[in-house]
Amino acid sequence: xxxxxxxxAFCLFRLMQKxxxxxxxxxxxMAAGQAADVPTSRSxxxxxxxxxxxxxxxxxxxxxxTRQIVASEHHGSKVTYYWQKPNKVVLISKNGKIGYDGSSxxxxxxxxxxxxxxxxxxxxxxxxxxxxEFVHLKTMYSEVNVAPPEEIDGRAMDVLTAPNDIGTSKFYxxxxxxxxxxxxxxxxxxxxxxxVAEFSDYQDVDGIKLPFRIxxxxxxxxxxxxxxxIKNVQQNVELKAAMFSKPNTAGVVLxxxx
Numbered sequence: 001x002x003x004x005x006x007x008x009a010f011c012l013f014r015l016m017q018k019x020x021x022x023x024x025x026x027x028x029x030m031a032a033g034q035a036a037d038v039p040t041s042r043s044x045x046x047x048x049x050x051x052x053x054x055x056x057x058x059x060x061x062x063x064x065x066t067r068q069i070v071a072s073e074h075h076g077s078k079v080t081y082y083w084q085k086p087n088k089v090v091l092i093s094k095n096g097k098i099g100y101d102g103s104s105x106x107x108x109x110x111x112x113x114x115x116x117x118x119x120x121x122x123x124x125x126x127x128x129x130x131x132x133e134f135v136h137l138k139t140m141y142s143e144v145n146v147a148p149p150e151e152i153d154g155r156a157m158d159v160l161t162a163p164n165d166i167g168t169s170k171f172y173x174x175x176x177x178x179x180x181x182x183x184x185x186x187x188x189x190x191x192x193x194x195x196v197a198e199f200s201d202y203q204d205v206d207g208i209k210l211p212f213r214i215x216x217x218x219x220x221x222x223x224x225x226x227x228x229x230i231k232n233v234q235q236n237v238e239l240k241a242a243m244f245s246k247p248n249t250a251g252v253v254l255x256x257x258x
Contacts, residue, residue, distance in 0.1 A: 047158045050178035052135045056208035068234045074227035083129035088244040106246045193220035205233045
């Protein structure tokens with residue numbers, strides 16, 4: 001009788017042991033499946049290398065010395081950008097001209113009234129005229145770090161962050177195409193309001209890919225934004241250096257935010 005009970009107890013123990021083992025295997029399998037669903041972070045160099053390759057290669061980008069862009073804004077008005085390496089820009093529209101010579105900017109109205117370009121206003125100018133400047137992200141910022149992957153509109157994104165003057169800039173690269181699609185800047189012009197730039201509709205121009213749709217919007221009161229649709233791009237065109245200098249006009253008004 002004792003032997004029978006001992007055998008029954010032993011069999012029950014073995015059954016429970018097998019159930020614990022199976023449960024453990026199941027839990028480990030679920031954990032592994034969940035881990036596989038979570039995208040892993042890649043290094044700064046990997047992300048930027050894939051981005052540079054996707055747009056045609058850093059060497060091809062660096063061969064571009066000047067650029068002329070003809071585009072339309074969301075309300076249909078025509079604008080023309082002139083860019084000279086590394087960061088000189090002139091924008092010509094029906095309202096006048098806006099220029100940045102690499103260190104300071106100016107605004108010339110169609111009535112020839114000259115004012116100083118508002119602080120931080122050169123950032124969207126540079127992005128519109130030279131949207132591939134971020135191929136050299138590591139030289140633009142003192143520090144670039146990897147942030148946890150995120151999703152935008154259901155698409156997985158690699159994310160890089162970089163400290164700016166008083167905050168942080170975040171750069172989102174599509175994991176499928178490796179193209180830069182989204183930038184969020186907090187601190188470039190304000191510690192409280194976010195500025196966003198979006199890049200899409202990449203097209204081939206002279207062996208490199210440029211975004212033909214660029215959208216800017218700001219949370220800053222009165223900051224507004226604009227949407228740019230590029231129509232034509234010419235690169236390595238001959239430009240006169242003087243066109244980027246502040247116009248010499250009478251009755252200069254200093255103005256502008258500082």
